[in-house]
Amino acid sequence: MSEIVxxxxxxxxxxxxxxxxxxxxRVAGIHIPTVCxxxxxxxxxxxxxxxxxxxxxGRKSYVVSCLYPVAPDLVVHTRSERVDKIRRVILEELxxxxxxxxxxxxLAAEYGADRDRFDKDPSFCILCGLCVRYCAExxxxxxxxxxxxxxxxxxxxxxxxxxxxxxxxxxCFAICPTSYxxxxxxxxxxxxxxxxxxxxxxxx
Amino acid sequence: MTRLQSAAELELLRAGxxxxxxxxxxxxxxxxxAACNGLDSARVAxxxxxxxxxxxxxxxxxxxxxxxxxxxxxxxxxxVGPDDICYFEVTPDDVPEIIASALKxxxxxxxxxxxxxxxxKAVHMGEVPFYRxxxxxxxGDNIRIDPKRIEDYVAVGGYAALxxxxxxxxxxxxxxxxxxxxxxxxxxxxxxAGQKWETAKNAPGDEKYVIVxxxxxxxxAFMDRALFTGNPHKVLEGLIIGAYAIGSHRGFxxxxxxxPQLIEHIETALAQAEEYGLLGxxxxxxxxxxxxxxxxxVGIFVSGESSALxxxxxxxxxxxxxxxxxxxxxxxxxxxxNLNNVETWANVPQIISRGAEWYAxxxxxxxxxxxxxxxxxxxxxxxxxxxxxxxPLRKIVYDMGGGIPGGKAAKAVHFGGPMGGSIPASLIDAPxxxxxxxxxxxPIGAGGLLVMDEDTDMVDVARYFLEFLTNESCGKCVPCRExxxxxxxxxxxxxxxxxxxxxIGRLEDLNDVTGAACLCALGRTASDPLKSMLRYFKxxxxxxxxxGSQAAGNTxx
Ligand SMILES: Cc1cc2nc3c(=O)[nH]c(=O)nc-3n(C[C@H](O)[C@H](O)[C@H](O)COP(=O)(O)O)c2cc1C
Ligand code: SF4
Ligand code: FES
Numbered sequence: 046m047s048e049i050v051x052x053x054x055x056x057x058x059x060x061x062x063x064x065x066x067x068x069x070x071r072v073a074g075i076h077i078p079t080v081c082x083x084x085x086x087x088x089x090x091x092x093x094x095x096x097x098x099x100x101x102x103g104r105k106s107y108v109v110s111c112l113y114p115v116a117p118d119l120v121v122h123t124r125s126e127r128v129d130k131i132r133r134v135i136l137e138e139l140x141x142x143x144x145x146x147x148x149x150x151x152l153a154a155e156y157g158a159d160r161d162r163f164d165k166d167p168s169f170c171i172l173c174g175l176c177v178r179y180c181a182e183x184x185x186x187x188x189x190x191x192x193x194x195x196x197x198x199x200x201x202x203x204x205x206x207x208x209x210x211x212x213x214x215x216x217c218f219a220i221c222p223t224s225y226x227x228x229x230x231x232x233x234x235x236x237x238x239x240x241x242x243x244x245x246x247x248x249x
Numbered sequence: 250m251t252r253l254q255s256a257a258e259l260e261l262l263r264a265g266x267x268x269x270x271x272x273x274x275x276x277x278x279x280x281x282x283a284a285c286n287g288l289d290s291a292r293v294a295x296x297x298x299x300x301x302x303x304x305x306x307x308x309x310x311x312x313x314x315x316x317x318x319x320x321x322x323x324x325x326x327x328x329v330g331p332d333d334i335c336y337f338e339v340t341p342d343d344v345p346e347i348i349a350s351a352l353k354x355x356x357x358x359x360x361x362x363x364x365x366x367x368x369x370k371a372v373h374m375g376e377v378p379f380y381r382x383x384x385x386x387x388x389g390d391n392i393r394i395d396p397k398r399i400e401d402y403v404a405v406g407g408y409a410a411l412x413x414x415x416x417x418x419x420x421x422x423x424x425x426x427x428x429x430x431x432x433x434x435x436x437x438x439x440x441x442a443g444q445k446w447e448t449a450k451n452a453p454g455d456e457k458y459v460i461v462x463x464x465x466x467x468x469x470a471f472m473d474r475a476l477f478t479g480n481p482h483k484v485l486e487g488l489i490i491g492a493y494a495i496g497s498h499r500g501f502x503x504x505x506x507x508x509p510q511l512i513e514h515i516e517t518a519l520a521q522a523e524e525y526g527l528l529g530x531x532x533x534x535x536x537x538x539x540x541x542x543x544x545x546x547v548g549i550f551v552s553g554e555s556s557a558l559x560x561x562x563x564x565x566x567x568x569x570x571x572x573x574x575x576x577x578x579x580x581x582x583x584x585x586x587n588l589n590n591v592e593t594w595a596n597v598p599q600i601i602s603r604g605a606e607w608y609a610x611x612x613x614x615x616x617x618x619x620x621x622x623x624x625x626x627x628x629x630x631x632x633x634x635x636x637x638x639x640x641p642l643r644k645i646v647y648d649m650g651g652g653i654p655g656g657k658a659a660k661a662v663h664f665g666g667p668m669g670g671s672i673p674a675s676l677i678d679a680p681x682x683x684x685x686x687x688x689x690x691x692p693i694g695a696g697g698l699l700v701m702d703e704d705t706d707m708v709d710v711a712r713y714f715l716e717f718l719t720n721e722s723c724g725k726c727v728p729c730r731e732x733x734x735x736x737x738x739x740x741x742x743x744x745x746x747x748x749x750x751x752x753i754g755r756l757e758d759l760n761d762v763t764g765a766a767c768l769c770a771l772g773r774t775a776s777d778p779l780k781s782m783l784r785y786f787k788x789x790x791x792x793x794x795x796x797g798s799q800a801a802g803n804t805x806x
Contacts, residue, residue, distance in 0.1 A: 090571050091726050093766045107765050112571050127765070131728075134762040138731035162755070163735045172724070191724075194549070196734045198724030 051119040066110035081173040098122040137162040143223040169225040176217035176226040204237035252526030254534040256412035275351040276330040278392040282317025285324035296341035316391045316479015321632040333374040336360040391479040396514040399521040402482040410598035415535040423494035429605035436590030439683035449577040452585035457497040460588040463504035464553035467666040470697035472621035473591040478511045481518035487597030506545035550721035569769035612638030616682045627702035643677045657702040665694025667714035668774035670781030690781035707786040711779045712740040729772030732763035748797030
């Protein structure tokens with residue numbers, strides 16, 4: 046793999062071909078906020094929190110660093126008025142669903158996001174897809190998936206698979222930024238396969 | 250049918266078809282396009298066939314069920330050749346009289362066009378105001394063609410451009426010709442087609458694909474269907490020429506699952522082209538092989554977006570991918586894949602047969618050729634029109650469209666559906682030009698032109714488009730899904746008289762971030778209609794918001 050020299054926030058950064066801007070920044074110790082990113086998972090590009098400004102041959106554009114490939118002589122700015130605004134509005138949009146997510150609240154403080162800016166819709170899930178992708182990519186069980194599209198999109202445990210697989214795993218609970226994954230699982234369990242929990246406790 | 254082995258055999262076939270026809274014999278074209286079909290033009294067509302069947306062979310009349318003629322407002326449409334007498338709102342009962350008159354060389358006066366105000370009649374196609382001002386290079390052949398008969402297409406010169414490309418030009422010369430013609434994509438972006446072809450051609454790899462985007466999901470757009478259903482071979486010929494230029498041996502037609510007539514015509518066209526050796530192995534004996542498959546959309550708007558469309562062809566859900574690598578380099582199964590719109594492909598044969606210089610002589614400095622526009626909304630004559638690029642919108646709305654019904658004033662014209670924008674009637678002299686209209690905030694998009702009269706509520710228009718897109722977004726990325734959800738809430742509140750202070754700021758922030766941060770162009774352009782509204786009609790928004798916050802203030806007191 047060939048070595049690439051680029052610039053992030055005025056600092057010369059070395060990266061290798063095939064890396065993303067986010068990876069290169071992390072190696073160089075430069076922090077870029079993310080919500081839907083997880084090191085064990087394929088980049089998703091859904092939350093758009095990791096947006097940065099890049100300059101290619103003098104042309105400025107806004108790209109998600111978790112997907113954007115490094116390139117020689119790339120110039121990256123991880124903070125600017127516009128980048129910060131994008132992050133602030135995205136946070137305000139997410140906080141309408143999950144006003145108390147510790148992760149979001151901390152980011153809101155940093156970017157001056159007002160959690161009361163938009164109409165509340167406390168669905169708690171912010172659809173980052175971490176649970177869905179973790180279950181598919183790492184556990185290869187597909188016990189939880191997206192359903193519907195657009196504004197109706199939601200996550201849902203698939204009872205037939207969840208009844209078999211989830212009890213001994215539950216690993217997605219910890220990576221969920223809002224604790225909705227856990228709530229959704231217990232709701233599915235209560236509705237679709239009640240008794241599982243009791244018998245497990247008996248066995249314990 | 251035997252497979253044609255050379256360009257000369259194609260010319261022989263053409264000569265044979267033409268000599269078997271009597272050019273002076275009346276030929277009746279009954280429109281069975283979508284709008285006329287909805288008005289039961291199939292019964293009219295059947296009545297013509299029954300009536301013509303009663304006649305002695307030889308004395309006969311030719312009847313042709315064709316694609317859309319264009320003047321949908323006045324369907325069912327019937328055109329009687331060879332002089333192209335136009336009859337409107339024809340019923341099966343009119344048929345015997347039309348045939349009798351045609352045989353005598355007379356005109357059925359009561360069925361011809363009458364100007365709604367002056368009462369002035371127009372008999373021939375070239376005199377009817379709706380048609381008179383058009384330049385119908387692409388759609389004009391529709392009245393001459395039964396889409397299920399390849400011979401009709403060959404009779405009007407079909408596949409001559411393909412023969413020319415295969416035998417007289419190298420692939421590089423074909424790409425050059427399209428570049429010199431400055432053909433720009435008709436599917437929304439106006440991207441230079443020749444440049445895209447060149448990228449795909451030069452991309453590494455032997456396996457390359459060419460694709461027709463026949464999804465046409467934009468509400469209010471119906472010209473791709475009019476063209477593709479009415480003249481499928483024109484699009485197919487363009488595609489084969491493109492495949493030859495790019496070096497592709499496998500093509501895809503991605504089209505609507507919910508349009509049985511379109512599907513039937515496409516499949517028939519492919520089968521007939523194959524039988525004649527215009528598709529498949531060793532096309533026209535040139536040694537060039539090319540096959541085409543048909544794929545259907547899954548009925549959601551975003552599946553017309555290039556990366557989503559390509560995933561759909563791969564058999565995956567049509568979720569857009571970020572395009573940091575262009576699909577012309579890595580598309581379907583990561584192979585170079587050149588996607589163009591139906592109308593873009595349909596332009597190719599004439600560029601090859603008549604030359605780039607001729608083509609570039611039509612239109613403006615940076616927008617060449619003609620453009621199909623579907624005209625709808627508060628306009629007297631809705632339908633499909635084709636005009637040279639550069640035509641002032643006023644001409645489309647008033648000369649062809651016949652102006653605004655009920656003597657009302659125009660308020661705005663909107664281009665590009667839910668991803669386009671509105672401009673006020675004061676700018677109606679703007680030319681139909683990719684760049685000029687984009688600069689005004691009403692990019693041509695696919696070419697759906699919606700006319701709005703003085704009674705239109707501009708907040709509600711933005712709300713309507715956004716509601717459409719909210720249901721069409723795939724929901725993957727936050728600024729699209731959430732940005733639209735919140736924008737829609739604010740707009741709905743305003744229209745219900747519940748606007749609040751700060752709503753304009755909220756809308757502007759949402760617009761700005763949605764426009765910049767979304768993953769695909771659906772989200773990035775979802776805010777365009779509202780942007781144009783806030784540019785030209787902000788006072789209307791402020792007024793409605795003020796009404797809401799006043800009402801809230803009153804109840805608070
Ligand atoms: C949400 C969305 C929907 C689209 N739908 C269509 C469509 O229905 N037909 C089409 O030709 N292009 C559509 N496009 C544009 C395509 O992505 C692509 O740019 C086009 O097919 C390229 O062809 P052209 O260069 O010939 O215009 C759509 C784009 C987006 C973002
Ligand atoms: S912009 Fe909208 S349609 Fe496009 S990927 Fe994001 S959510 Fe899906
Ligand atoms: S971390 Fe890049 S889009 Fe979510």
